[in-house]
Amino acid sequence: MAGTTKYTQFIGLAPELVWGVLGDLEQWPEWNPGVRSVRMHGPVAVGATGDYLPDGKVSARIHGRFAKPFTVTVFEPNRELGIEQPEPAGTMHLTWRLTPRDGGTEITQELRFTGPAAAARTVVRPFIETDARVNFSRLARLAGLAPVDDALNVVIAGGTGALGLQIAADLTCRGQRVTLLTRRRNPDLPFRQTEWDGRSVGSWSAELREPGRLAVINLAGKLVDCRPTERNVAELRSSRVDSTTALVAAARLRDTPVDYWVQASTTAIWSDAGETRCTETTPLPVGLPQMTGVAQPWEEAFDPARADHWTILRTSIVLDPDAPALKRLGQLTKAGLGGRVGPGDQWFSWIHIEDWLAIVRASLGLDPSVTLPDGILVAATEFPVRNTELMATLRRILHRPPSPPTPKAVLTVGAVFLRTDPALGLTGRHATSEVLHKAGFDFRYPTLDEALTDLLPH
Numbered sequence: 528m529a530g531t532t533k534y535t536q537f538i539g540l541a542p543e544l545v546w547g548v549l550g551d552l553e554q555w556p557e558w559n560p561g562v563r564s565v566r567m568h569g570p571v572a573v574g575a576t577g578d579y580l581p582d583g584k585v586s587a588r589i590h591g592r593f594a595k596p597f598t599v600t601v602f603e604p605n606r607e608l609g610i611e612q613p614e615p616a617g618t619m620h621l622t623w624r625l626t627p628r629d630g631g632t633e634i635t636q637e638l639r640f641t642g643p644a645a646a647a648r649t650v651v652r653p654f655i656e657t658d659a660r661v662n663f664s665r666l667a668r669l670a671g672l673a674p675v676d677d678a679l680n681v682v683i684a685g686g687t688g689a690l691g692l693q694i695a696a697d698l699t700c701r702g703q704r705v706t707l708l709t710r711r712r713n714p715d716l717p718f719r720q721t722e723w724d725g726r727s728v729g730s731w732s733a734e735l736r737e738p739g740r741l742a743v744i745n746l747a748g749k750l751v752d753c754r755p756t757e758r759n760v761a762e763l764r765s766s767r768v769d770s771t772t773a774l775v776a777a778a779r780l781r782d783t784p785v786d787y788w789v790q791a792s793t794t795a796i797w798s799d800a801g802e803t804r805c806t807e808t809t810p811l812p813v814g815l816p817q818m819t820g821v822a823q824p825w826e827e828a829f830d831p832a833r834a835d836h837w838t839i840l841r842t843s844i845v846l847d848p849d850a851p852a853l854k855r856l857g858q859l860t861k862a863g864l865g866g867r868v869g870p871g872d873q874w875f876s877w878i879h880i881e882d883w884l885a886i887v888r889a890s891l892g893l894d895p896s897v898t899l900p901d902g903i904l905v906a907a908t909e910f911p912v913r914n915t916e917l918m919a920t921l922r923r924i925l926h927r928p929p930s931p932p933t934p935k936a937v938l939t940v941g942a943v944f945l946r947t948d949p950a951l952g953l954t955g956r957h958a959t960s961e962v963l964h965k966a967g968f969d970f971r972y973p974t975l976d977e978a979l980t981d982l983l984p985h
Contacts, residue, residue: 531637531638531639531984532637532638532639532656532848532982532983532984533635533636533637533638533981534635534636534656534659534660534663535633535634535635535636535881536633536634536659536660536663536696536697536700537628537631537632537633537634537697537700537701538631538632538633538634538663538666538667538670538672538700538701539630539631539667539672539675539700539701539702540631540632540667540670540671540672541627541631541632542605542606542625542626542627542632543605544670544671545625545632545634545666545667545670546604546605546606546625547670548666548669548670549608549623549625549634549666549670550571550602550604550608551571552565552567552571552577552599552608552610553565553566553567554669555579557665557669558662558663558665558666558669559654559655559662559665560582560662560715561581561582561653561654561655561657561658561662562579562580562581562582562654562655563579563580563581563582563587564579564580565577565578565579565580566578566579568596571599571602571608572599572602573599573600573601573602574598574599575598575599575602576596576597576598576599577596577597577599577610578591578594578596578597579597579612581651581654582654583653583654586650586654594612594613594614595612595613597610597611597612597613598610598611600620601622605625606624606625607622607623607624607625608622608623609621609622609623610622614640614651617640617641617642618640618641618642619638619639619640619651620637620638620639620640620641621636621637621638621639621655622636622637622639623635623636623637624637631701634663634666636656636659636663638651638652638655638656656848657849658692658849660692660693660696660697660700661692661695661696661716661717663696663700664695664696664699664700664717664718665717667699667700668699668717672699672700672702673702674702674703674704675702675703677740678702678703678704678739678740679698679703679704679739679740679741679742679786679787679891679893680704680706680734680737680739680740680741680742681695681698681703681704681705681706681742681743681744681891682706682708682734682735682741682742682743682744683695683705683706683707683708683744683746684708684723684725684743684744684745684746684747684770684774685708685745685746685747685748685770685791686705686706686707686708686709686718686720686744686746687707687709687713687716687720688746688750689847689849689850689851690746690845690883691707691744691746692716693847693880693884694744694746694884694887695707695718697884697888698888699717699718701888701893703893704719704739705718705719706718706719706720706721706734707719707720707721708720708721708722708723708725708731708734708747709721709722709723710722710723710724710725721734723773725747725766725769725770725773726769726770726773727773728773728776728777728780731777732776732777732780735774735777735778735780735781735785736780736781740786740787741781741785741786741787742785742786742787742788742789742891743774743778743785743787743788743789743834744788744789744791744887744891745770745771745774745788745789745790745791745829746791747766747767747770747771747791748763748766748767748770748791748825749762749763749766749767750851751763751793751795751818752851760820760821763821764820764821764824764825767821767822767824767825767828768824768825768828771790771825771828771829772828775828775829775830775833778830778833778834779833781833784832784833784834784835785833785834785835786834786835786836786892787834787835787836787837787890787891787892788829788833788834788836788837788838789837789838789840789887789890789891790826790829790837790838790839790840791825791840791842792822792825792826792839792840792841792842792903793818793822793841793842793843794841794842794843794876794905794907794956794958795818795819795822795956796811796818796819796822796823796826796841797809797811797812797819797956797958798812798818798819798954798956799873799954799955799956800812800874800955800956800957800958802957803956803957804957804959805905805956805957805958805959806905806958806959806960806961807841807902807903807904807905807960807961807962808961811823822841826839826903831901836890836892836901837901837902838890838899838901838902838903838904839902839903839904840886840887840890840904840906841903841904841905841906841958842878842883842906842907843876843877843878843905843906843907843908843911843958844875844876844877844878845877845878845879845880845883846877846878846879846880846978846979846982847879847880847982848982848983850880853982853983856917856921857921857925857983860918860921860922860925860927860930861925861927863927863930864930864933865918865921865922865925865927865930866918866929866930866931866932866933867914867915867918867932867933868914868918868932868933868953869914869932869933869934869935869953870914870935871913871914871915871918871932872913872914872915873913873914873953873954873955874911874912874913874914874955874956874957874958875911875912875913875914875916875917875955876907876908876911876955876956876957876958876959877907877908877911877912877975877978878906878907878908879908879970879971879972879978879981879982880982881971881972882906882908882970882971882972883906885968885971886904886906886963886968889966889968890904896967897966897967897968898966899962899963899966900962900966902962903962904960904962904963905958905959905960905961905962905963906960907958907959907960908959908970908972908973908974908975908978909959909960909964909970909973910973910974910975911957911958911959912975914955916975917975918930920975920976920979921979921983924976924979924980924983925983925984935953
């Protein structure tokens with residue numbers, strides 16, 4: 528068996544409205560651009576057959592010529608739809624389930640392969656699974672979802688990055704208005720986009736003067752997965768400080784403060800913290816080591832006076848199937864390099880993407896059950912693990928045998944070829960949140976075992 532993966536998203540519509548789109552398989556390409564076309568051989572019902580073409584010239588040509596028709600295996604109106612698609616050396620099982628929730632519907636997409644079909648997953652996944660949450664937002668729009676009466680106007684800087692797209696899709700599915708600030712428009716995205724340079728105030732600043740309640744989520748910044756050269760570190764810092772300074776300057780043009788502001792930061796602000804237990808009140812290290820020297824001026828560029836409610840969100844490693852961190856760890860483990868890294872006692876603080884999204888919603892005042900105070904907030908689970916436990920859990924869930932450790936010297940050399948920073952694997956910190964605990968925030972995935980079991984094929 529090649530494994531099962533699941534993606535879940537809340538949509539602010541009744542199940543029957545969501546089903547109106549989901550239950551018509553020929554509309555599948557309209558909300559998942561990874562599917563080029565669907566042709567049913569008859570009405571959708573159990574036993575009905577049809578053909579679909581994945582996007583991509585080569586894949587579409589091969590699939591269209593050699594693939595057998597898929598068969599509808601489950602058809603329960605307003606509840607569940609499933610299909611089986613014969614693949615080389617196995618079968619793909621794709622199921623969508625709708626579960627009623629307060630104020631809407633939870634949709635779950637489950638992809639499973641039977642038979643020795645690991646290769647089929649590699650081929651199929653980019654078309655079926657990639658950007659699943661964004662695809663759900665397209666489905667919600669097709670099903671008639673419109674912004675709620677008291678919707679927030681949410682402006683997301685860095686909105687075309689991995690986390691930006693996740694929160695944009697999640698908020699859209701919940702009836703909020705979303706605008707992405709981006710250096711280059713992507714016509715394939717289903718979100719309103721406005722171009723900016725990330726450095727200076729321009730015409731984009733009008734987005735912060737739209738009528739109604741306004742929220743700013745600032746995620747802009749160069750990815751940290753790069754060589755730790757002096758030039759790269761300077762770019763890491765300037766990409767964050769310049770964009771924050773520009774947003775603050777634009778906010779000063781408003782007559783009133785922004786209603787909610789979520790300012791991104793990182794738990795790496797504590798650098799390699801060793802055995803120190805880092806919470807919201809833990810002092811920063813002196814001497815400005817690499818990521819402290821990036822994150823501290825990033826936070827200081829934000830002006831709390833420009834927002835009625837504000838959160839500086841020090842985020843740990845976000846675990847998500849499409850995130851670079853989990854991809855890299857999974858690839859290494861599958862390649863037989865799933866042993867401890869370096870000494871193995873370095874702390875790994877993390878958070879599941881679903882819990883990160885929930886924290887952002889609470890920071891925007893969208894969760895009536897959780898009230899968060901203004902200030903610094905650590906976005907990390909209550910159960911960080913050491914590197915040794917992290918790699919052991921990955922091996923167990925991915926069904927890999929014990930692996931030899933990766934010595935520090937080997938990782939350092941390998942990082943040069945991968946054009947990354949060895950410190951990402953050799954350093955760490957034990958970061959948890961006192962604020963979330965006092966606010967009564969409940970983690971959906973509190974332990975690493977629960978998180979990886981949900982996120983990885985198993």
